[in-house]
Amino acid sequence: MDDYKFLFKVVLVGNAGVGKTCLVRRFTQGLFPPGQGATIGVDFMIKTVEVGNEKVKLQIWDTAGQERFRSITQSYYRSAHALILVYDISCQPTFDCLPDWLREIEEYASSKVLRVLVGNKIDREDREIPMHVGEEFAERHNMYFLETSAKESDNVERLFMQIAEDLMKQARMTNIPRYDPNSQNINDSTSNDSSCCSRLN
Amino acid sequence: MTTDINYSDIEAKCLQELQKLKLEEENLVSELNSMVNQKTFIEDKIKGLSGLIPKLKVMKNEAEDLVFTVNDISQSSEKISGKIRKLDTARGHVDECLLRVNDLIDLEICSQGVQQAILDLDYEKGAAHVHRFLSMDQSLLKKTANDMNNVSNMLKSVRTLQEAAAQLRAIVEHKFSEAVNNEDLGSIERFFKIFPLLGMHEEGIKEFCTYLRIKLALTADKNLKSAINTPLADKRYSIIYADTLILLFEGLARIVDTHQPLLETYYGPGRLLSAVTILQKECDNQVKRILMEWTKTRQIQRKIQQITELSRMSSSASFSKIEKIDPKDMDILIGEITLMHFRCELYIKFLQRKIMADIEVGISDREQKEKTLKQLDQLVLNSTLSQCKHDLLSHYLQLEQYFMEESVAKAINMDILEASQHTSSMVDDTFFIIRKCIRRSISTGSLDGICVIINNACRVLENDYCTVLKARLKQGYPSGYLDLSQAYNVLQNSIQQGRLQSGDTEQSRTAFIVALNNADNSTEYVTALCDSIMKEIEAACPNLNANERGKLESCLSGLSSVSASLTEIIEYGFQQLKSTAIKPRINPWMDNFLNFSHQLTEDELSAYEAGESFAQTLIMNLETLLSSFKEILSSNNYDHFIQVLTVEVTQRFEKVIMKSQFNRLGGLILDKEVRSLAGYITSGTYWSVRDQFARLTQIATILNFDQVSEINDYWGNVDGSITWRLTPTEIKSILYLRVDFKSDDIKRLRL
Numbered sequence: 023m024d025d026y027k028f029l030f031k032v033v034l035v036g037n038a039g040v041g042k043t044c045l046v047r048r049f050t051q052g053l054f055p056p057g058q059g060a061t062i063g064v065d066f067m068i069k070t071v072e073v074g075n076e077k078v079k080l081q082i083w084d085t086a087g088q089e090r091f092r093s094i095t096q097s098y099y100r101s102a103h104a105l106i107l108v109y110d111i112s113c114q115p116t117f118d119c120l121p122d123w124l125r126e127i128e129e130y131a132s133s134k135v136l137r138v139l140v141g142n143k144i145d146r147e148d149r150e151i152p153m154h155v156g157e158e159f160a161e162r163h164n165m166y167f168l169e170t171s172a173k174e175s176d177n178v179e180r181l182f183m184q185i186a187e188d189l190m191k192q193a194r195m196t197n198i199p200r201y202d203p204n205s206q207n208i209n210d211s212t213s214n215d216s217s218c219c220s221r222l223n
Numbered sequence: 224m225t226t227d228i229n230y231s232d233i234e235a236k237c238l239q240e241l242q243k244l245k246l247e248e249e250n251l252v253s254e255l256n257s258m259v260n261q262k263t264f265i266e267d268k269i270k271g272l273s274g275l276i277p278k279l280k281v282m283k284n285e286a287e288d289l290v291f292t293v294n295d296i297s298q299s300s301e302k303i304s305g306k307i308r309k310l311d312t313a314r315g316h317v318d319e320c321l322l323r324v325n326d327l328i329d330l331e332i333c334s335q336g337v338q339q340a341i342l343d344l345d346y347e348k349g350a351a352h353v354h355r356f357l358s359m360d361q362s363l364l365k366k367t368a369n370d371m372n373n374v375s376n377m378l379k380s381v382r383t384l385q386e387a388a389a390q391l392r393a394i395v396e397h398k399f400s401e402a403v404n405n406e407d408l409g410s411i412e413r414f415f416k417i418f419p420l421l422g423m424h425e426e427g428i429k430e431f432c433t434y435l436r437i438k439l440a441l442t443a444d445k446n447l448k449s450a451i452n453t454p455l456a457d458k459r460y461s462i463i464y465a466d467t468l469i470l471l472f473e474g475l476a477r478i479v480d481t482h483q484p485l486l487e488t489y490y491g492p493g494r495l496l497s498a499v500t501i502l503q504k505e506c507d508n509q510v511k512r513i514l515m516e517w518t519k520t521r522q523i524q525r526k527i528q529q530i531t532e533l534s535r536m537s538s539s540a541s542f543s544k545i546e547k548i549d550p551k552d553m554d555i556l557i558g559e560i561t562l563m564h565f566r567c568e569l570y571i572k573f574l575q576r577k578i579m580a581d582i583e584v585g586i587s588d589r590e591q592k593e594k595t596l597k598q599l600d601q602l603v604l605n606s607t608l609s610q611c612k613h614d615l616l617s618h619y620l621q622l623e624q625y626f627m628e629e630s631v632a633k634a635i636n637m638d639i640l641e642a643s644q645h646t647s648s649m650v651d652d653t654f655f656i657i658r659k660c661i662r663r664s665i666s667t668g669s670l671d672g673i674c675v676i677i678n679n680a681c682r683v684l685e686n687d688y689c690t691v692l693k694a695r696l697k698q699g700y701p702s703g704y705l706d707l708s709q710a711y712n713v714l715q716n717s718i719q720q721g722r723l724q725s726g727d728t729e730q731s732r733t734a735f736i737v738a739l740n741n742a743d744n745s746t747e748y749v750t751a752l753c754d755s756i757m758k759e760i761e762a763a764c765p766n767l768n769a770n771e772r773g774k775l776e777s778c779l780s781g782l783s784s785v786s787a788s789l790t791e792i793i794e795y796g797f798q799q800l801k802s803t804a805i806k807p808r809i810n811p812w813m814d815n816f817l818n819f820s821h822q823l824t825e826d827e828l829s830a831y832e833a834g835e836s837f838a839q840t841l842i843m844n845l846e847t848l849l850s851s852f853k854e855i856l857s858s859n860n861y862d863h864f865i866q867v868l869t870v871e872v873t874q875r876f877e878k879v880i881m882k883s884q885f886n887r888l889g890g891l892i893l894d895k896e897v898r899s900l901a902g903y904i905t906s907g908t909y910w911s912v913r914d915q916f917a918r919l920t921q922i923a924t925i926l927n928f929d930q931v932s933e934i935n936d937y938w939g940n941v942d943g944s945i946t947w948r949l950t951p952t953e954i955k956s957i958l959y960l961r962v963d964f965k966s967d968d969i970k971r972l973r974l
């Protein structure tokens with residue numbers, strides 16, 4: 023049986039081809055997939071990690087970037103605990119689309135969602151977006167920022183672990199048990215399953 | 224001198240000598256005798272041996288002969304094996320020669336026959352000759368040509384055949400297209416079979432499938448035209464484009480099914496992908512045309528645009544000004560889309576299954592097989608059909624989302640409370656809609672589609688539905704005494720109009736209670752929904768892999784957070800009810816305890832028991848209160864109500880006890896009264912409330928002691944010890960309530 027204490031949903035968004043699928047594969051399977059096709063709809067992967075001796079289950083939703091799949095991918099924003107917005111540092115248009123993605127996040131995601139901006143493919147020589155530009159954008163929009171390479175496995179582990187740690191911290195803070203000795207447990211079954219995660223949003 | 228020295232000595236010596244000699248003689252004679260005796264034996268032997276001599280001579284000759292023969296044999300056997308080796312090579316040469324001769328003969332025959340066959344228009348025969356020629360080892364033919372004196376003859380035959388092959392190829396291609404033009408089915412099939420004989424497999428497949436394409440296009444064209452011209456009144460008007468799409472797919476499937484055996488027989492297995500790749504182009508064309516007409520006729524773009532605008536506006540103020548599309552009008556269209564999507568999915572699955580089976584049989588090389596399977600993936604992935612399918616799903620999801628949101632909003636707006644119902648119509652209606660939408664998503668055949676609709680359902684339930692319930696409870700339950708069951712009956716009508724006038728206490732109360740019942744009933748609906756859709760999905764998609772199952776379960780877990788929201792709402796409702804309906808009623812009833820004296824004489828005790836006791840009055844009041852709520856609350860809520868009430872009663876009871884003073888008889892009465900109260904409340908519910916009475920019962924027990932030391936029968940490591948809900952300090956302060964207990968005794972107690 024699964025014996026994790028925390029379960030978090032992490033959703034990756036961003037233009038097609040920026041390397042979302044590669045980031046997820048690198049993190050969950052430790053490989054850089056050669057020539058896989060574009061993602062259709064959403065893909066779903068699970069990885070359990072340990073944060074300070076606690077098992078944390080990450081449910082990672084890898085979405086398709088194309089417009090055609092938007093009505094599928096949008097429906098996953100609401101229950102996300104963390105959203106990773108990815109662009110390609112060697113491709114200006116993927117950076118230019120970020121405001122559109124933010125609008126979508128604003129519209130569909132929970133206001134409390136943890137938002138992370140990721141500039142991927144830093145192994146490439148033909149960088150178009152300087153690091154400080156990404157950093158400034160993230161700061162302006164109240165997001166975490168990280169540059170990664172799924173190919174060279176740079177910062178990938180760190181990205182997801184950082185998210186797991188942050189979400190756990192958040193969950194612990196929101197879940198301070200409000201014990202009221204006067205109101206006895208009236209419905210025991212529900213008091214158990216109001217776990218940290220369903221409470222987050 | 225010495226001559227006469229001693230004759231006797233000499234004589235003696237001579238005698239001695241003589242004796243010696245005599246002995247010697249005897250020995251010699253006996254030896255001689257024995258020798259003479261042996262002589263005959265030896266002579267016999269010598270005679271025997273001399274008899275052997277001629278035989279030995281023969282043997283020697285024979286042995287010499289033998290050596291000679293063996294040498295001879297070894298030499299000749301060496302010669303033989305060499306010969307055999309030579310023979311083998313010779314036979315190889317002979318075989319090759321035979322082949323070459325055969326080839327030459329056939330070459331001759333073919334070259335002669337092919338011309339005649341062409342002249343006779345017997346293309347099968349001609350092609351068979353060419354096929355024979357093509358099956359010859361062309362390099363061997365060249366070698367033959369080099370070895371032969373009569374080169375020109377042979378080269379001539381080869382040239383003839385090469386020319387004939389080219390000629391036949393041209394003829395067959397020409398004749399095939401002629402047959403196509405004449406729609407001469409017999410000839411089409413005839414020449415289709417000749418292509419592979421001429422080594423033109425790919426060309427044959429291409430020509431033939433192109434022909435099938437044209438036929439397919441004609442039929443599809445006709446079908447589309449008739450779809451476009453279908454009158455509005457037609458029974459199938461509303462799904463006519465789904466029908467057209469189905470006709471197309473069925474036609475394609477029939478083509479694949481009927482021609483695959485033909486292809487396999489004449490072209491060999493493993494070539495279905497080539498054929499389907501060509502057919503797919505026409506399929507893509509037609510699907511695109513059908514969907515374009517469909518989009519136009521059903522005004523899909525306009526509708527999608529309208530609902531996107533609506534959803535954008537809904538967050539702004541001017542929302543109500545826009546004309547909405549009635550979700551009911553969309554119902555049929557959504558049905559048509561699901562059908563279309565399902566059929567696309569089905570056809571793609573059909574193709575994949577057929578082609579994969581053909582590759583399995585026809586291609587044995589592992590690498591080649593993998594390459595071909597990848598080509599199949601690419602064919603499907605890059606097809607217009609797949610893209611159209613994705614577009615259909617996207618349209619479906621947007622329309623379904625609108626349908627769900629709007630229908631649920633409508634169900635909430637038209638909420639009606641039927642007489643003698645605990646819940647109002649919005650509960651049944653909402654869950655009917657949600658179930659309908661999820662069922663419809665299952666009929667698309669797309670797991671992604673199902674997941675999205677489940678996600679949307681969770682959002683609508685949590686955001687729209689739960690919010691309304693919560694808002695109704697937020698209005699609160701107006702306090703002030705009124706016979707609730709009466710109010711309930713009178714006011715059922717007013718809520719039916721959905722117009723609740725503020726300030727109308729009874730209406731507000733009913734609205735509150737109904738919302739509370741709705742929330743309770745909804746939790747049951749959510750659980751049932753979760754179970755039933757899981758079963759339905761398993762029946763519709765029996766081959767889900769672990770990953771797909773995980774995806775689905777993750778989406779379904781959204782429903783449990785709906786349950787959690789509902790439970791929170793119910794909890795919130797009871798907090799409201801507690802502060803306005805329970806506390807204000809109960810407190811005065813409990814405080815009435817202070818109006819009684821708890822230090823009684825025996826006479827006063829009998830008088831108290833004869834009259835109306837505190838507990839009797841309290842139970843009567845509680846009975847009135849409970850019965851009014853029992854009628855209107857759902858059974859879960861009623862139990863919940865009793866729980867809340869019990870907590871209030873026992874806590875308040877504790878408070879008034881602590882404000883009173885007791886003597887022995889007062890304690891006795893209290894103990895009795897607590898028991899009867901606990902008995903009364905326990906009888907009204909299947910929940911165990913006994914636990915909630917534990918503290919109160921223990922307080923009464925203490926106040927009912929004969930003396931202070933009696934506590935030692937219950938406290939600590941003794942037989943009668945109980946699980947105390949009271950702290951030692953609390954126990955002591957309770958003991959102080961007994962006026963007849965000495966405070967020194969209490970102080971001295973070690974607990």
Ligand SMILES: Nc1nc2c(ncn2[C@@H]2O[C@H](COP(=O)(O)OP(=O)(O)O)[C@@H](O)[C@H]2O)c(=O)[nH]1
Pocket residue numbers: 036037038039040041042043044045055057058059060061087142143144145146170171172173174
């Ligand atoms: N150089 C480089 N290429 C990458 C990296 N990550 C992804 N790619 C390539 O970018 C392309 C698109 O990647 P994919 O993960 O499918 O993008 P997605 O559409 O966002 O899921 C693929 O060809 C990958 O090989 C990276 O870190 N470095």
Ligand SMILES: [Mg+2]
Pocket residue numbers: 039042043044060061084085086
């Ligand atoms: Mg991808």
